[in-house]
Amino acid sequence: MMRTGIIKSYNLQKSTGFITDENGEDISFYLPKIKSAVVLKSIVSFVIVMGSNGLIADSIIFISNSSQFFPINKASNKSKMH
DSSP, X not given: OOEEEEEEEEETTTTEEEEEETTSXXXXXXXXXXXXXXXXXXXXXXXXXXXXXXXXXXXXXXXXXXXXXXXXXXXXXXXXXX
């Protein structure tokens, strides 16, 4: 079942981040192959699957974007992981 949430944070070096779902729960995600940018506060849809360290978001589809984005090719990490 698809869920909806907002990109809360993203770590450029680790290609990981958190999505806050419609219930306020934070779910981790991993995007190693993304070629453009991860946009904070973007609305996304996703499914929850069991990863090696617990539940993670998978099959992430970006629905809309905000103005705060972090190009993947930047070396600095402008987002905090929680």
